[in-house]
Amino acid sequence: MANPHLDADLAQTVFHDLHVELGAKMVPFAGYSMPVQYPLGVMKEHLHTRTGAGLFDVSHMGQVILRGNNPAAALERLVPVSIVPLKEGRQRYALFTNEDGGILDDLMVANRGDHLFLVVNAACKEADVAHMKANLADCEVEVVEDRALLALQGPKAEAALAALAPSAADMVFMDVAVVESDFGELWISRSGYTGEDGYEISVSNDSAVEFARALLAQDGVEPIGLGARDSLRLEAGLCLYGNDIDETTTPVEAALEWAMQKVRRTGGEREGGFPGAERILAELEKGATRRRVGILPEGRAPMRAGTQLFASADATEPMGRVTSGAFGPSIERPMSMGYVAIDHAETGTIIYAEVRGKRLPATVADMPFRPSTYKR
16 A cells, blocks of 8 residues: 555645654545654653643644735624624634535634734635635635644643743733744744644744744654544544534534624624524524534443434434544543434433444533633
8 A cells, every 4th residue: 555645646734754754654634644643652642732732733724814904894794703803913713604504614713903814624725715715805815825834732832832932921812923033923823722722833834844843842842643633622622624513514503602702693783694694593592403512421432423322222213423532531531522412412411322233321411521721
């Protein structure tokens, strides 16, 4: 079999050779050759991120600048989220929706003064850019091609980044800043995808590898692959686009109401006006028929994506399914998330999963499975 990291059909990030040098196992992901794990192994990488600092290559994600007379008001035509009052130097989680109320992608939106800076998912970035260009004729949509993206996550992330960019220590969760450094201009946000305090840092391709090496030289910083990224985000109760949310799920079904501010809801100052508003606003008022929930299986075996869920041990028809499942190294037990019928979505409800022909009990649970440690 061909070595995946030599596959000519896969794109490579600027860090590809560094990953190989560090002993990474490379796999195809969203059209890119990406590191799934390093010699430390997925379990130790996960636990290291919780106690030290993990460095993740997230350069496969899309970086986009949105300019115009009022890009925030324009973007509100495509997302059920309040962007207009977002202060300069702050960012917010948002969702692109379709006319049926389904989720086209989830993204981060930062106010950087005269423009917005967006980070979108790798598998969706071409469609997202086309969607904005088609629907935001009053804006300039600029795809950032010459910058890499790193995530530095964990309790030692602040000290590691502050050694290279001291002002990063003054930032709090969801702050964004443009910082001068020995590695050129760094675009920093204090956010991430692990439930840990940490940062995402956009750096020029020309300086990216040197910057990554400087971070890896700091106390407690290790490279972390996609395997641990997945178990970390699942412990944090965070959705993976394409698994837990997609065009067939609405924000209300996905338990993402917290991302939709009152001003965009029924009776709000800027009510509706986004794709799928009729269905989404109705579900906000009356509820949806199903709900994304946390699931804690009994025993040690994870209930993986695709596992069917039943209301009872002898029910004939499934009433839901698992969308993500793994063993949680920090909580030392298996964990899953998935969709269940609304009358089985209450915390503490016992449901049953069909695993290898057997009905095994599990409990509907609150997420995150492990408390987040963001610096507020």
